[in-house]
Amino acid sequence: MAGAVLTPAPWRLITDTALWSENWPGVPRPARGEIRARFTTCALCPAGCAVRARCVGEQPVLLTGVSGGLCPFGLSAHHLPYHPARLRKGPVAEATAAVAGKAGQGIAVLDLNPGRTASWSYRRAMGAMKGAYLTPQAEPFAYDLSAARTVLSIGTPLLDGWGTPSKVNAARPNFRLIQAEAMESRTAMLAEQWIPIAPGSESAFAKSIPQLEAARELSLVLGEGPEIAEINQRIGAFGKTVFGRSEAVVPETWTREAAAVTAFADVPDHSIAVLLIDETPATSYIPWHRIEQKLVRDNPVVVTFAAHRGGYARHAQFALPTAMYPEVLDDVAPAADAIRPVFRLAAPLVATPTGVVSLAEFVGTLSGVPVANVLRERADAIHHAGQGTLHTYADRQRTAVKELTADAFWKGLNEGGEWTWEDAKPRAAVMNRAEVRPVEPVESPADLPLVAISEPHYAGLVSPLLTKLYQESNLLLAPNRIALHPKDARDAGVVDGGRAMLQTRLGKCAVEVTVDAAVPAGAVQVGSAPGIQDVCGHAARAKVVSV
Amino acid sequence: MKLRGPIVFLAGVLVALGAGWAGFPRLIYQTRRQPVDFSHQVHAEKAGAKCEDCHAYRADGSFAGVPALDKCSGCHTAAMGSTVAEKNFIDQYVTPQREPEWLVYARQPENVYFSHITHTKRGNLKCEQCHGNQGASNSLPPYQQDRISGYSRDIWGHAGRPAMTMDACVACHRQSHLEHSCLDCHK
């Protein structure tokens, strides 16, 4: 033994065993093969960043931006097909039978990422079935930051995942940003002025805008509240910085067949017998109690089409697995700052897994509306209109659509390209009725001493690597975490890194705790996990209990 | 008889040392032959080839590694010379258009990302600093494959470094004050 340790044998064996274990079955291994670049569009959020994928053989191993960066979610998106929380199979036949069994009763599709070609398939199918097509907001606005000089943002993460990063960055030097927010968020840190407001007082602050010193200079107000549109109209932002969200042209027959867009809040309570939810990728989350309120009392059927188990799959009778970026061909909805029509395809970088279903095909089969070739039909309609240019990422060229054949246009889009119609006239903003927010019963500060501050929504899956990074670096609050001021943490008897129960009048949810002096006393910053959002309504009061 | 214990111990140590230094490498490494008896020296001297003529970078900066047969058959459409190695290369690979299955000394574990261009262009390293004087060698060194890990025993071409270990990379990075983070190499 003593002699052996003085030889290379044991040390070599230790190293070799470590190297050998890297090649065990189950350890992901990028294929060996030709190294090449492929181009696509990130479909994880409406920003739709241009992506250059370094592929070894057919396997993407590195995603980077084209003429700009990707956010950490986009950079690690090629890990998502292998995520352990992926939903891989589901009761498709049973769900189909349950939905068919309710034929003729109120059916609706809830689209949590409206503005895609799939959204039109849902609308057409609902049109044919006399159902409802529901979105979180009926008439989304589009904002032109390049025309803004002073922007007042009430808690909007303008510089942190809102809109298209390249457009926001290009416009940033030309506008002054005032951020009104309870916490000094990343956007607040980068703003010219941060106005700290009491947690939960966003609506009251919005109403006081006319009294602000900067009120006259404002060219745009951003925020979540129902009063924001009216304020923008009053300051004359409509037609200057606020427009209607534009969409690329669609085949004329689609518009005739399509059901109207209805805001989810406008649906009468207890009227939906069958609800089909598309949550891949969801750009917002409606807490489950609000969904439940719209369902018929007697045996409703809810089918969610999801890539993971963390969202509505926890509540729905049926959760069916869907493919997601970067494994499926899809288009990307226009972003909040798209004032002119745009059309981008997220071309798949890996093969679509077996056993997945798409809501478009599901409703297409139910309604008899053909949906198999809709992306090509839409690309042909755009090409036929002959407007705008195709920007191809690989060679960074812009080519007028008129100069391309329909096949070349389609090929360009599939190989990483973006169609834009730069000289289109922006659509006028339609003043929608103020969003009907359910009246929240008065919550007593005596029972629930803390006001919940929500993190920006990110419902999708994130790479396990990213999860590790943000849990260790504190750059983002992990979705399953809450953050508390040290004094409130002491009062609640919880410690940094410990576990606790977050309670609201809607229920309770197990969370992990971060103690952070940057959180105002009397508030609790809550992560964006659907479980937390389910128990935290808008500005809900909450209580943290140690477990 | 008092010395019996120490003698047995010493003998055991000597046997273990012998087995560890002499027997173990024979046991753990398997020597494999390259498919073609290739001379870098001939190519450098007679054809005037530089490293990057064959071990080229692609347009996007990624390293193409060992050249594909296409590159070789650009010159070797027919036998150039009368050596056995040349005849073997033409008959076995060029004529049937079969890619030689080169054994790559520098193959990295799957979890390592190594960028040649960063090292040669930004770090100004010469090929020889890592690969030894391969460019002047008349034959390829024996490929000794570790039976457990499957990797080559020597990637450095006897450039004065031990076999492939992370320590060797880290040592060089440390010298140049470039040991930034794990994620530089492990993606």
Ligand code: SF4
């Ligand atoms: S901002 Fe959105 S589109 Fe861009 S990389 Fe991130 S997730 Fe993808």
